[in-house]
Amino acid sequence: xxxxxxxxxxxxxxxxxxxxxxxxxxxxxxxxxxxxxxxxxxxxxxxxxxxxxxxxxxxxxxxxxxxxxxxxxxxxxxxxxxxxxxxxxxxxxxxxxxxxxxxxxxxxxxxxxxxxxxxxxxxxxxxxxxxxxxxxxxxxxxxxxxxxxxxxxxxxxxxxxxxxxxxxxxxxxxxxxxxxxxxxxxxxxxxxxxxxxxxxxxxxxxxxxxxxxxxxxxxxxxxxxxxxxxxxxxxxxxxxxxxxxxxxxxxxxxxxxxxxxxxxxxxxxxxxxxxxxxxxxxxxxxxxxxxxxxxxxxxxxxxxxxxxxxxxxxxxxxxxxxxxxxxxxxxxxxxxxxxxxxxxxxxxxxxxxxxxxxxxxxxxxxxxxxxxxxxxxxxxxxxxxxxxxxxxx
Amino acid sequence: xxxxxxxxxxxxxxxxxxxxxxxxxxxxxxxxxxxxxxxxxxxxxxxxxxxxxxxxxxxxxxxxxxxxxxxxxxxxxxxxxxxxxxxxxxxxxxxxxxxxxxxxxxxxxxxxxxxxxxxxxxxxxxxxxxxxxxxxxxxxxxxxxxxxxxxxxxxxxxxxxxxxxxxxxxxxxxxxxxxxxxxxxxxxxxxxxxxxxxxxxxxxxxxxxxxxxxxxxxxxxxxxxxxxxxxxxxxxxxxxxxxxxxxxxxxxxxxxxxxxxxxxxxxxxxxxxxxxxxxxxxxxxxxxxxxxxxxxxxxxxxxxxxxxxxxxxxxxxxxxxxxxxxxxxxxxxxxxxxxxxxxxxxxxxxxxxxxxxxxxxxxxxxxxxxxxxxxxxxxxxxxxxxxxxxxxxxxxxxxxxxxxxxxxxxxxxxxxxxxxxxxxxxxxxxxxxxxxxxxxxxxxxxxxxxxxxxxxxxxxxxxxxxxxxxxxxxxxx
Numbered sequence: 001x002x003x004x005x006x007x008x009x010x011x012x013x014x015x016x017x018x019x020x021x022x023x024x025x026x027x028x029x030x031x032x033x034x035x036x037x038x039x040x041x042x043x044x045x046x047x048x049x050x051x052x053x054x055x056x057x058x059x060x061x062x063x064x065x066x067x068x069x070x071x072x073x074x075x076x077x078x079x080x081x082x083x084x085x086x087x088x089x090x091x092x093x094x095x096x097x098x099x100x101x102x103x104x105x106x107x108x109x110x111x112x113x114x115x116x117x118x119x120x121x122x123x124x125x126x127x128x129x130x131x132x133x134x135x136x137x138x139x140x141x142x143x144x145x146x147x148x149x150x151x152x153x154x155x156x157x158x159x160x161x162x163x164x165x166x167x168x169x170x171x172x173x174x175x176x177x178x179x180x181x182x183x184x185x186x187x188x189x190x191x192x193x194x195x196x197x198x199x200x201x202x203x204x205x206x207x208x209x210x211x212x213x214x215x216x217x218x219x220x221x222x223x224x225x226x227x228x229x230x231x232x233x234x235x236x237x238x239x240x241x242x243x244x245x246x247x248x249x250x251x252x253x254x255x256x257x258x259x260x261x262x263x264x265x266x267x268x269x270x271x272x273x274x275x276x277x278x279x280x281x282x283x284x285x286x287x288x289x290x291x292x293x294x295x296x297x298x299x300x301x302x303x304x305x306x307x308x309x310x311x312x313x314x315x316x317x318x319x320x321x322x323x324x325x326x327x328x329x330x331x332x333x334x335x336x337x338x339x340x341x342x343x344x345x346x347x348x349x350x351x352x353x354x355x356x357x358x359x360x361x362x363x364x365x366x367x368x369x370x371x372x373x374x375x376x377x378x379x380x381x382x383x384x385x386x387x388x389x390x391x392x393x
Numbered sequence: 394x395x396x397x398x399x400x401x402x403x404x405x406x407x408x409x410x411x412x413x414x415x416x417x418x419x420x421x422x423x424x425x426x427x428x429x430x431x432x433x434x435x436x437x438x439x440x441x442x443x444x445x446x447x448x449x450x451x452x453x454x455x456x457x458x459x460x461x462x463x464x465x466x467x468x469x470x471x472x473x474x475x476x477x478x479x480x481x482x483x484x485x486x487x488x489x490x491x492x493x494x495x496x497x498x499x500x501x502x503x504x505x506x507x508x509x510x511x512x513x514x515x516x517x518x519x520x521x522x523x524x525x526x527x528x529x530x531x532x533x534x535x536x537x538x539x540x541x542x543x544x545x546x547x548x549x550x551x552x553x554x555x556x557x558x559x560x561x562x563x564x565x566x567x568x569x570x571x572x573x574x575x576x577x578x579x580x581x582x583x584x585x586x587x588x589x590x591x592x593x594x595x596x597x598x599x600x601x602x603x604x605x606x607x608x609x610x611x612x613x614x615x616x617x618x619x620x621x622x623x624x625x626x627x628x629x630x631x632x633x634x635x636x637x638x639x640x641x642x643x644x645x646x647x648x649x650x651x652x653x654x655x656x657x658x659x660x661x662x663x664x665x666x667x668x669x670x671x672x673x674x675x676x677x678x679x680x681x682x683x684x685x686x687x688x689x690x691x692x693x694x695x696x697x698x699x700x701x702x703x704x705x706x707x708x709x710x711x712x713x714x715x716x717x718x719x720x721x722x723x724x725x726x727x728x729x730x731x732x733x734x735x736x737x738x739x740x741x742x743x744x745x746x747x748x749x750x751x752x753x754x755x756x757x758x759x760x761x762x763x764x765x766x767x768x769x770x771x772x773x774x775x776x777x778x779x780x781x782x783x784x785x786x787x788x789x790x791x792x793x794x795x796x797x798x799x800x801x802x803x804x805x806x807x808x809x810x811x812x813x814x815x816x817x818x819x820x821x822x823x824x825x826x827x828x829x830x831x832x833x834x835x836x837x838x839x840x841x842x843x844x845x846x847x848x849x850x851x852x853x854x855x856x857x858x859x860x861x862x863x864x865x866x867x868x869x870x
Binding site: 122123124130131132133134136137138139140141142143144145146147148149152155156157159160163205206207208209210256259261262266 | 590591592593594595596597598599623624625626650651652653654655656657658660662663666667669671678679680681682683689694705715716720722724
């Protein structure tokens with residue numbers, strides 16, 4: 001058993017977001033700064049006290065512009081995490097490591113984009129000139145054949161999952177129904193007061209078979225930030241701290257970005273399994289201790305796979321686990337109580353981290369009783385990350 | 394009496410009339426049979442291997458059943474205007490109809506009934522009878538009349554060997570269902586020219602593979618030290634640590650491991666919706682590629698596949714071998730069903746049994762070879778310029794090629810000594826080059842007593858159903 005030494009020493013003390021929209025009407029940099037300011041205000045510190053930043057390699061807003069905009073006199077830590085949606089929990093992990101080791105005092109984790117009104121990930125990667133980097137060469141093994149979007153890559157895994165485990169499109173649909181049920185209760189969600197039925201899911205158009213439109217997350221304009229500091233400093237701040245009980249990154253054997261098609265088996269998420277092992281070992285918790293989780297939901301099939309990787313059920317049994325509403329409010333493990341990225345907004349998973357904080361604080365619109373420890377995960381199918389947040393003692 | 398009734402009565406006066414016997418210019422010959430076999434890809438040794446054929450149910454070489462109506466054809470000279478004959482009853486009715494504006498023509502049905510197989514050296518003759526002229530009908534192509542003829546084939550000694558029922562539609566161009574109006578709410582799909590697909594990023598690590606594709610070699614990375622085969626490329630072998638990286642030329646055979654159908658977003662270079670496969674090569678590695686000739690309903694994990702090649706992108710810079718050079722992509726179709734060497738017995742065949750899917754690439758060469766080997770010299774089957782001039786998108790299969798391929802499909806599956814008794818097809822969408830034809834079939838009836846079976850066959854391409862047919866056979870009991 002290996003425990004991460006920084007675990008339990010850092011906390012998320014502030015969360016801040018812009019509104020989530022389809023057209024923000026302002027720059028991505030402004031969205032980032034608004035979210036960062038809101039996170040500082042939530043915590044009750046001045047933005048100029050921040051001396052660390054952590055974000056995604058895909059983020060277009062450089063740390064220098066955040067420094068200028070927030071009036072930060074100096075930064076002692078700035079880090080970025082690669083692989084798109086795999087990064088959200090890792091930004092918090094890097095921040096926690098930085099504050100726990102004394103490298104920085106207050107670290108902002110941020111992500112902001114006009115992903116709907118600007119460059120849409122769902123539009124695919126066409127139009128990119130062919131280059132020579134290893135990453136571009138990797139893309140080429142699918143792009144010339146028409147697999148240009150995350151949906152198209154995930155669909156390839158989903159077909160195999162259906163074949164090997166007998167999962168059906170309706171099983172995927174139950175994830176969408178749960179997310180939308182939760183979003184219907186969340187005024188910040190794009191799909192506030194718009195629940196769906198399994199029939200709506202089944203009738204929605206194909207995106208990439210076997211994925212329907214309602215298996216896919218939204219595209220969103222917006223920004224989300226979290227402020228991380230030490231547990232000691234957290235005691236003097238406005239909000240109850242959400243302790244970083246464990247955090248992990250994971251990449252696994254023969255990883256090819258979101259296209260690891262050459263593994264012996266392609267029905268699991270071994271990189272998430274790597275995260276799960278670290279999360280359980282470091283936190284000392286077990287699946288039974290968890291009352292609610294925020295599981296990354298860019299596409300529904302991988303929510304099932306995550307339940308299996310974290311041991312909430314056995315491999316191949318997630319379809320049975322969710323069959324009776326277990327992941328909805330009132331069920332054994334309500335998942336994505338903010339509405340997830342299908343229901344609330346697609347903020348590359350950062351809005352999911354914020355929901356984890358709200359559950360720990362007891363302020364979620366869909367508050368789960370006894371949510372003392374909340375599991376949050378990053379993007380699936382890619383090298384990824386995960387977090388265990390907990391109530392301060 | 395209005396014009397159409399008058400026309401019909403004049404045309405119908407010819408029903409029952411008989412043309413002059415058309416005598417073949419040459420005897421059934423082994424060279425012509427061999428050419429037909431090559432064009433159809435039919436390797437049944439009963440047609441070409443004297444020793445095998447001698448020991449077979451036929452007792453010697455025979456001509457394939459589908460060749461019944463090719464031998465009396467008048468050949469290339471008859472294509473010139475002066476060479477046309479007009480004394481058969483069908484030609485007479487056609488002349489009447491064309492005078493009234495029914496100038497369009499399309500073949501609708503062809504039904505060959507085989508009395509017995511033909512042997513090299515036999516000289517055939519055919520006598521055509523006009524069987525029917527239909528009332529004026531409204532069809533999708535226009536208002537028109539169906540003309541049905543029956544041609545009785547016999548040897549010049551008078552022995553009856555088979556019959557052909559042939560039906561054509563003579564129609565007035567422009568009187569069919571109006572072309573579907575553009576729905577302004579439906580966005581136009583992007584152009585599907587494959588040169589508009591994203592070009593691959595070719596670098597030092599994957600150059601050898603893309604170079605191989607250009608030569609239509611399916612290369613997969615292989616470590617020269619420990620011989621491990623993997624995919625995609627990497628400069629170092631994770632197994633033994635060697636940087637000495639080579640490649641293996643794969644057989645091109647594999648099986649479908651997983652699949653998707655991409656509907657959205659639609660980008661230039663693809664004709665949506667597109668089935669894409671994850672193919673497990675028989676050497677082990679898996680790769681993503683286009684799936685050709687299969688509908689979403691036919692996709693099945695485990696189905697055997699074989700590679701074919703798409704020369705997708707011309708060079709952007711002369712001589713370039715990187716991503717600016719010419720690009721070729723491997724793609725996969727269902728593996729061509731293997732010819733069964735032993736003939737199945739009637740008791741081994743059951744009703745409802747499905748034939749394996751067969752996807753046939755259609756090339757100008759195949760179309761031309763098919764037309765010429767069935768002694769059909771109509772220009773629309775070999776001359777693209779003239780095909781364009783006559784309003785056709787391209788050259789297309791003549792009927793005898795389609796029927797010949799259908800015969801091959803069924804006899805390859807049942808075995809070399811199955812006896813074909815009838816080949817009947819209803820014709821639909823034309824088979825143009827570069828639109829693969831997908832054959833499917835099933836046994837619709839089997840009588841184990843007589844050995845008689847009926848196999849239903851459909852060949853489809855992206856334009857629709859090319860032929861719907863039945864093959865009636867007699868199997869050993």
